[in-house]
Amino acid sequence: MSLIDRKLTLNTKHIAKHLPDTPQMGQLLQKEGSVHIFNDEATMEAVTQAILEKGELTGVVRGHERYGLYFSEPVGYRISIDGSRIPLYYAEMKVKGNKYHVIPRTKPS
Numbered sequence: 001m002s003l004i005d006r007k008l009t010l011n012t013k014h015i016a017k018h019l020p021d022t023p024q025m026g027q028l029l030q031k032e033g034s035v036h037i038f039n040d041e042a043t044m045e046a047v048t049q050a051i052l053e054k055g056e057l058t059g060v061v062r063g064h065e066r067y068g069l070y071f072s073e074p075v076g077y078r079i080s081i082d083g084s085r086i087p088l089y090y091a092e093m094k095v096k097g098n099k100y101h102v103i104p105r106t107k108p109s
Helices: 023-032 041-054
Strands: 034-038 056-061 064-070 076-080 085-088 090-096 099-105
Touching: 023 034, 034 041, 034 099, 041 064, 041 090, 041 099, 076 099
Parallel strands: none
Antiparallel strands: 034 076, 056 064, 064 090, 076 085, 090 099
16 A cells, blocks of 8 residues: 555656766766666566555655655665765655655665
């Protein structure tokens, strides 16, 4: 059973910037100095399903409902412009209206 009681549509414009080795990820890394990316697309899809089934509503931040879940294994990592990597065990689903996207994070927003 899902916490969200409406049909959601994936906001595809955010997918590539949270996947490794995409041009969008590289652009964000150059712009921001760091990026949060999933291990791969399959992990992103599994995380989405897990959040829909077991995630917790963490609140509304900057106009988005936020749902999150901690995982026992890293779902992604934070990479910095200097090449350092930090494993990420938390992921968040941001929902606005009926559109959503997921982001690996260090902790809830």
